[in-house]
Amino acid sequence: MRRIRLTIAYDGTAFCGFQVQPDARTVEGELNRALSELTGENITVIGASRTDSGVHALGNIAVFDTESTIPAERFPFALLSFLPEDMKVTEGCEVPLSWHPRKQDCIKTYEYVYSCGRLEDPKSRLYAAFYESDPDIDKMCEAAGYLVGEHDFTSFANPSSQILKEGGSAVRTIYSIALREDGRTAGNENRTIRLSITGNGFLYNMVRIIAGTLMNVGTGRWTPEKVAEALSALDRTKAGPTAQARGLTLVSIRYIEGKEGSCEAKD
Amino acid sequence: MRRIRLTIAYDGTAFCGFQVQPDARTVEGELNRALSELTGENITVIGASRTDSGVHALGNIAVFDTESTIPAERFPFALLSFLPEDMKVTEGCEVPLSWHPRKQDCIKTYEYVYSCGRLEDPKSRLYAAFYESDPDIDKMCEAAGYLVGEHDFTSFANPSSQILKEGGSAVRTIYSIALREDGRTAGNENRTIRLSITGNGFLYNMVRIIAGTLMNVGTGRWTPEKVAEALSALDRTKAGPTAQARGLTLVSIRYIEGKEGSCEAKD
Numbered sequence: 001m002r003r004i005r006l007t008i009a010y011d012g013t014a015f016c017g018f019q020v021q022p023d024a025r026t027v028e029g030e031l032n033r034a035l036s037e038l039t040g041e042n043i044t045v046i047g048a049s050r051t052d053s054g055v056h057a058l059g060n061i062a063v064f065d066t067e068s069t070i071p072a073e074r075f076p077f078a079l080l081s082f083l084p085e086d087m088k089v090t091e092g093c094e095v096p097l098s099w100h101p102r103k104q105d106c107i108k109t110y111e112y113v114y115s116c117g118r119l120e121d122p123k124s125r126l127y128a129a130f131y132e133s134d135p136d137i138d139k140m141c142e143a144a145g146y147l148v149g150e151h152d153f154t155s156f157a158n159p160s161s162q163i164l165k166e167g168g169s170a171v172r173t174i175y176s177i178a179l180r181e182d183g184r185t186a187g188n189e190n191r192t193i194r195l196s197i198t199g200n201g202f203l204y205n206m207v208r209i210i211a212g213t214l215m216n217v218g219t220g221r222w223t224p225e226k227v228a229e230a231l232s233a234l235d236r237t238k239a240g241p242t243a244q245a246r247g248l249t250l251v252s253i254r255y256i257e258g259k260e261g262s263c264e265a266k267d
Numbered sequence: 268m269r270r271i272r273l274t275i276a277y278d279g280t281a282f283c284g285f286q287v288q289p290d291a292r293t294v295e296g297e298l299n300r301a302l303s304e305l306t307g308e309n310i311t312v313i314g315a316s317r318t319d320s321g322v323h324a325l326g327n328i329a330v331f332d333t334e335s336t337i338p339a340e341r342f343p344f345a346l347l348s349f350l351p352e353d354m355k356v357t358e359g360c361e362v363p364l365s366w367h368p369r370k371q372d373c374i375k376t377y378e379y380v381y382s383c384g385r386l387e388d389p390k391s392r393l394y395a396a397f398y399e400s401d402p403d404i405d406k407m408c409e410a411a412g413y414l415v416g417e418h419d420f421t422s423f424a425n426p427s428s429q430i431l432k433e434g435g436s437a438v439r440t441i442y443s444i445a446l447r448e449d450g451r452t453a454g455n456e457n458r459t460i461r462l463s464i465t466g467n468g469f470l471y472n473m474v475r476i477i478a479g480t481l482m483n484v485g486t487g488r489w490t491p492e493k494v495a496e497a498l499s500a501l502d503r504t505k506a507g508p509t510a511q512a513r514g515l516t517l518v519s520i521r522y523i524e525g526k527e528g529s530c531e532a533k534d
Contacts, residue, residue: 251454
């Protein structure tokens with residue numbers, strides 16, 4: 001028996017999130033089906049991040065156990081004809097049988113894309129959240145500065161979070177938040193602004209609540225200082241709105257560990 | 268009676284092209300329905316460019332005649348609740364009743380987007396054509412140079428073109444072809460290359476055949492000089508393949524005329 005670790009990219013638009021649900025199309029469900037068809041075994045993956053409905057990924061991680069002799073690095077190509085076109089496995093490697101993608105220290109990077117202007121561009125609507133505004137990025141950066149570091153992010157978590165309900169800690173470390181604007185492309189009046197956020201873990205809806213709160217600052221409705229107040233209030237009602245799922249992409253998960261379980265040739 | 272000119276943006280993915288067809292969802296069909304519902308009249312638009320199935324637009328143009336008293340510039344907002352989310356009217360203005368969007372000299376700009384790498388990114392699949400390659404942009408630019416200027420583009424037109432079948436001229440002028448590469452975004456290994464092409468008119472499938480032919484050069488299968496030979500052959504079979512519709516966007520149509528019929532406040 002071998003444990004194989006896969007890196008997964010998907011367009012979240014047509015998925016009801018990662019986690020298997022009865023009668024709903026999910027990333028995990030499609031992955032289980034494709035791997036079972038490929039190997040002839042009854043495969044159930046364990047995912048690293050259970051992204052929400054509509055959230056995209058470039059680098060989510062999942063593992064599964066198999067008797068198959070397919071070389072681990074061949075899974076991306078072997079799976080091509082078994083997976084739907086809104087989903088790709090981009091890497092495969094073998095990890096120890098004890099390796100669990102949610103029980104290792106890791107660094108996660110998310111990107112949130114805002115499209116800002118007078119009217120939404122139909123071609124941006126699936127992968128960016130539209131704001132009828134002309135936001136001040138410098139102010140958003142200033143506000144983001146209050147969130148970087150180790151904090152109790154209770155104000156920036158959905159209170160229905162399983163971890164919080166079970167009394168778990170809301171303390172997380174954000175290593176960096178960066179905002180940058182794409183160059184304009186011909187004929188497109190809208191501004192595309194990318195929020196990139198890296199940390200050691202994120203509570204339920206945390207990135208989307210940060211994205212929604214920073215846009216409150218960008219539009220001038222909030223001062224940057226109000227974000228610091230929201231953070232210290234430890235009260236979800238003091239932070240801004242949860243930004244739409246469509247703007248969010250889980251970019252990468254990097255595991256902090258020795259050689260064991262690591263299959264990133266790059267970096 | 269007034270003639271109103273609209274600028275239209277759409278995601279072509281779920282449309283069977285611009286032109287009305289029985290039992291198929293088309294841009295023109297949705298526009299006719301939305302305008303008829305809004306005005307209570309029986310509206311039929313005249314479009315400038317009958318884009319193919321799957322081709323996108325940021326700035327297609329259509330006109331219609333109405334007794335409605337809605338100010339022309341209000342149509343984008345008035346139509347918002349009548350149009351599906353993959354389509355937006357972005358500008359409206361009044362033009363003379365004699366103004367026809369296909370009977371005026373104009374300058375059209377198209378953009379073709381290639382996504383190049385080892386595996387397709389699911390989030391790019393609707394708006395870019397994927398190539399499993401690492402193309403040489405300099406070579407593509409060199410080849411593009413042969414196409415700029417006034418030429419007979421018979422080799423770069425679908426022979427089923429109505430204009431050609433009726434014995435019309437295949438001479439067109441390309442003012443510019445530019446290629447540029449997007450900066451890399453975190454976690455995405457693929458290269459996004461944008462081909463921007465401006466001319467006084469394009470034959471059926473011409474931009475897509477140019478895009479497919481230039482990629483032949485980018486991948487090294489063709490020398491740049493072979494594009495010059497294909498052009499002078501006046502034979503469709505001598506040019507490269509027609510690139511996929513999904514990569515193409517009609518960016519803008521600018522009319523060359525006096526004040527009459529022009530409603531571009533910008534420029």
